[in-house]
Amino acid sequence: MDGKENKIVKEEHPSKENDQVQTNDSMDIDKNEGSTVHNDHADKQPSDERKEPTENKRSKRMFGALLGTLGKFQKEAEREKQSETRVRRAELEKKLAKRQEEERKELDIQESQEQEQREKDLAQERRVAMEDLELDLKDLKQTLKKQESTFLKTNTEPRLYYRPYYLLPSQKEYLDQVREEKD
Numbered sequence: 001m002d003g004k005e006n007k008i009v010k011e012e013h014p015s016k017e018n019d020q021v022q023t024n025d026s027m028d029i030d031k032n033e034g035s036t037v038h039n040d041h042a043d044k045q046p047s048d049e050r051k052e053p054t055e056n057k058r059s060k061r062m063f064g065a066l067l068g069t070l071g072k073f074q075k076e077a078e079r080e081k082q083s084e085t086r087v088r089r090a091e092l093e094k095k096l097a098k099r100q101e102e103e104r105k106e107l108d109i110q111e112s113q114e115q116e117q118r119e120k121d122l123a124q125e126r127r128v129a130m131e132d133l134e135l136d137l138k139d140l141k142q143t144l145k146k147q148e149s150t151f152l153k154t155n156t157e158p159r160l161y162y163r164p165y166y167l168l169p170s171q172k173e174y175l176d177q178v179r180e181e182k183d
Helices: 002-012 016-033 036-042 047-051 053-148 169-182
Strands: none
Touching: 053 169
């Protein structure tokens, strides 16, 4: 009889080994849940939820996984939006750079045309000035030749021009001849 009583006692009073197995199972479930906050609220839940704790915990895990997935999609959508804005910004910067390059080329062309025009104007001014100088020089040469015709010159180099107060008849003939040649 002692053997039967021992069995009954073991069934009525679970041994320490059975307690450890039960506590390890409950700890495994709590570890899978991942939060102690839920455990604190588990005591306050209605009796229906206490009856099926594994199903409730599974639902919470599924809900958490769903929220995590939704969060990932939100972050991904935000990154895509940012990347789209970056792409737009890059396109705008390329267009701006292209426009600036075109404007710079236009300015360079315009500046080169203005420079060419200035050079043409300067060349024209130089030509006019040179023509004026040549005309002045011609006039000066003509006046000098006219004046030379009134003076006598030496036969040696450098030539010296002189005019005596009284001219000899030969000198007078020479000056008349020179005047006729100059006219």
